[in-house]
Amino acid sequence: MAERIDVAALIASARENARESHFGHMNPAFAKLVELIGVDRSYVRGEGQYLWDAQGNRILDCLAGYGALALGRAHPVVVDAISQCLTLAPPAWVRWELNPLAAEAARRLKLQCGGGVDRVFFTNSGTEAVEAAIKFARQHTGRPGLLAWSDSFHGLTCGALSINGNEDLRRGFGPLLPGAAIIEFGDLEALERALSSRTVAAVVVEPVQGKTLRSLAPGVLREAHALCKRYGTLLIADEIQTGAGRTGAFLAVHHDGVEPEIVVMAKALSGGFVPVGAVLVRSDVWDSTFSSMDRSVVHSSTFHEGPLAMVALIATLEVIVEDKLAARAAELGELLMRRLRAECAGIGSVREIRGKGLMIGIDLDTARIPSFANVPLLGRFTEPMIGQAAIMELLEAHSILAQTTGARRPLLKFMPPLVVNEADVEAIATATAATCRALGAGRFYGAMRSVAGNMVRSGLGLSPA
Numbered sequence: 186m187a188e189r190i191d192v193a194a195l196i197a198s199a200r201e202n203a204r205e206s207h208f209g210h211m212n213p214a215f216a217k218l219v220e221l222i223g224v225d226r227s228y229v230r231g232e233g234q235y236l237w238d239a240q241g242n243r244i245l246d247c248l249a250g251y252g253a254l255a256l257g258r259a260h261p262v263v264v265d266a267i268s269q270c271l272t273l274a275p276p277a278w279v280r281w282e283l284n285p286l287a288a289e290a291a292r293r294l295k296l297q298c299g300g301g302v303d304r305v306f307f308t309n310s311g312t313e314a315v316e317a318a319i320k321f322a323r324q325h326t327g328r329p330g331l332l333a334w335s336d337s338f339h340g341l342t343c344g345a346l347s348i349n350g351n352e353d354l355r356r357g358f359g360p361l362l363p364g365a366a367i368i369e370f371g372d373l374e375a376l377e378r379a380l381s382s383r384t385v386a387a388v389v390v391e392p393v394q395g396k397t398l399r400s401l402a403p404g405v406l407r408e409a410h411a412l413c414k415r416y417g418t419l420l421i422a423d424e425i426q427t428g429a430g431r432t433g434a435f436l437a438v439h440h441d442g443v444e445p446e447i448v449v450m451a452k453a454l455s456g457g458f459v460p461v462g463a464v465l466v467r468s469d470v471w472d473s474t475f476s477s478m479d480r481s482v483v484h485s486s487t488f489h490e491g492p493l494a495m496v497a498l499i500a501t502l503e504v505i506v507e508d509k510l511a512a513r514a515a516e517l518g519e520l521l522m523r524r525l526r527a528e529c530a531g532i533g534s535v536r537e538i539r540g541k542g543l544m545i546g547i548d549l550d551t552a553r554i555p556s557f558a559n560v561p562l563l564g565r566f567t568e569p570m571i572g573q574a575a576i577m578e579l580l581e582a583h584s585i586l587a588q589t590t591g592a593r594r595p596l597l598k599f600m601p602p603l604v605v606n607e608a609d610v611e612a613i614a615t616a617t618a619a620t621c622r623a624l625g626a627g628r629f630y631g632a633m634r635s636v637a638g639n640m641v642r643s644g645l646g647l648s649p650a
């Protein structure tokens with residue numbers, strides 16, 4: 186007979202064996218990368234915006250699970266709702282029933298999204314939401330084409346990868362979806378040229394790009410949507426990273442007053458506990474796919490609409506709305522931007538600080554940072570190390586966990602939980618300035634050289650996310 190599992194003991198022994206297990210059973214390339222760049226720590230506790238490591242250090246988490254932890258860790262309202270759900274154990278995945286929790290979750294999510302999106306399809310991830318949106322758009326328009334901006338990121342399954350603006354991520358996985366194309370970010374003339382072929386089902390847009398932290402100039406998204414309408418193309422807003430309050434509005438398209446035909450969300454929707462994504466769709470677009478009883482399950486998924494996911498989503502929405510977290514993201518995001526700009530003024534390694542709400546990036550000027558970044562061939566491998574060196578310093582010297590991303594140049598990215606406070610914001614600003622000053626002074630040159638050397642020898646690239 187199977188015995189009760191002592192989960193605390195399980196976690197402790199798994200932690201002991203993690204290194205060996207990763208190299209033995211999982212992804213040795215990732216394990217090597219994490220070791221090389223020195224970010225692997227043993228995290229033993231998480232609460233709100235903080236993590237604690239085994240040595241008792243408190244770390245401010247500005248990575249937030251790539252944005253999934255908008256409420257921070259272990260939010261009591263979500264923990265309580267999920268615990269109740271586990272105890273009550275409502276029958277899951279009966280399938281031949283009208284799932285009551287899913288319907289309630291859809292009603293509440295629609296209320297926050299507003300605009301013309303009437304119907305909700307739940308998924309288990311962001312990339313699955315993008316895949317569903319592609320199918321809905323193709324079915325509705327009868328066209329194959331898909332467009333996205335350069336440097337875009339919409340997920341890593343084959344459909345989503347077709348509109349990924351990073352050639353490195355696509356290489357070797359083709360042929361991807363026919364009719365998919367990438368156009369230069371914000372180039373409305375190129376957009377119109379492509380749309381005028383009248384073969385494009387949808388344009389897929391991140392209101393703030395996760396890779397570059399760029400957003401379109403005011404009014405450009407609206408113009409792009411008008412062009413889409415003129416040529417019978419749908420606009421899909423990819424709010425997987427920007428949605429649920431992150432940029433200071435529930436949806437980032439709300440800043441522009443744009444009402445896309447399709448909105449995709451995921452990441453923050455469940456408070457970081459249970460995977461959940463959503464596709465919100467205008468009803469006529471929906472009806473094209475689910476056009477009859479015969480075709481009512483023509484798109485579906487075994488695990489979507491699970492009770493834990495639906496309850497976590499409802500609880501998360503409750504916190505976002507009642508605690509006014511979108512307004513908080515706007516206010517603290519503005520403060521962070523102001524403080525970063527003040528602290529980093531005059532630091533040569535900082536090219537630009539940009540973003541929206543609590544989604545902020547520091548674009549580094551690699552030409553002003555002593556490194557191998559400008560050496561032909563070697564630079565391709567070593568330039569990302571500049572960002573990694575900064576991330577290492579932020580963690581080691583300032584106890585801040587952040588991310589390096591970027592499309593053509595490394596960029597430091599801060600996406601803290603929306604529950605951070607003014608003191609956290611101040612800590613991010615001063616630590617970032619100190620780190621960028623040190624980068625410009627070449628303080629990490631030696632570390633970069635040895636890590637870059639290791640990377641070149643082992644033929645590793647850097648994490649895509």
Ligand SMILES: Cc1ncc(COP(=O)(O)O)c(C=O)c1O
Pocket residue numbers: 251310311312313315338339340341391395423424425426451452650
């Ligand atoms: C804008 C955007 N779209 C899609 C995705 C893919 O989501 P997921 O990782 O849940 O598949 C991501 C993930 O980082 C994202 O940032």
